[in-house]
Amino acid sequence: MVLEIVKYGHPALRKKGAAVKQIDDKLRKLAADMFETMEAANGVGLAAQQVGVPILLAIVDVADVEDRPSTMSIAGKSVDPEEFMPLVLINPVLELGAEKEGGTEGCLSFPEITAEIPRSTHVKTRATTLDGEEIEFESTGLLARAIQHEFDHLQGVLFIDRMNSATKVSLAGKLKRLQKENRE
Numbered sequence: 502m503v504l505e506i507v508k509y510g511h512p513a514l515r516k517k518g519a520a521v522k523q524i525d526d527k528l529r530k531l532a533a534d535m536f537e538t539m540e541a542a543n544g545v546g547l548a549a550q551q552v553g554v555p556i557l558l559a560i561v562d563v564a565d566v567e568d569r570p571s572t573m574s575i576a577g578k579s580v581d582p583e584e585f586m587p588l589v590l591i592n593p594v595l596e597l598g599a600e601k602e603g604g605t606e607g608c609l610s611f612p613e614i615t616a617e618i619p620r621s622t623h624v625k626t627r628a629t630t631l632d633g634e635e636i637e638f639e640s641t642g643l644l645a646r647a648i649q650h651e652f653d654h655l656q657g658v659l660f661i662d663r664m665n666s667a668t669k670v671s672l673a674g675k676l677k678r679l680q681k682e683n684r685e
């Protein structure tokens with residue numbers, strides 16, 4: 502089922518996610534619906550906050566994004582990211598590399614807004630999967646960026662919080678309108 506994606510101004514986007522304690526049918530259904538929702542919107546990631554549920558659950562799928570490559574490795578061994586997509590990340594913990602680079606980002610909760618956002622080029626992720634297994638992997642490229650963006654959502658942090666002030670000023674009018682439309 503395709504869910505409604507809440508937009509900037511909706512209070513759920515500023516809520517810190519509660520830890521997921523149990524992986525049950527309800528959670529599996531939510532993850533499946535989030536995946537359908539993300540696909541329908543052509544996104545590469547979606548956090549539970551974006552469908553109005555503030556818990557530590559996010560999904561990422563960078564398969565088929567040919568112009569923005571990703572790498573992934575597990576226990577030091579390089580693997581094909583496509584084989585692991587879509588990634589379901591439950592209660593994720595990140596270790597961010599020190600090196601950062603700018604890159605273009607959009608967000609399904611901010612229609613028609615994109616901006617250059619600095620992110621770590623390398624990220625190590627530990628999370629629980631929908632099967633209840635622990636996974637740990639390293640990533641670079643679009644995958645690393647998408648994971649950091651979704652992880653932020655889970656903490657109630659939005660990409661506008663990471664824009665430089667000039668970008669934010671240039672988007673101020675758009676953001677104000679969006680916020681007004683979606684405030685409850």
Ligand SMILES: [Zn+2]
Nearest residue numbers: 607608609610
């Ligand atoms: Zn987003």
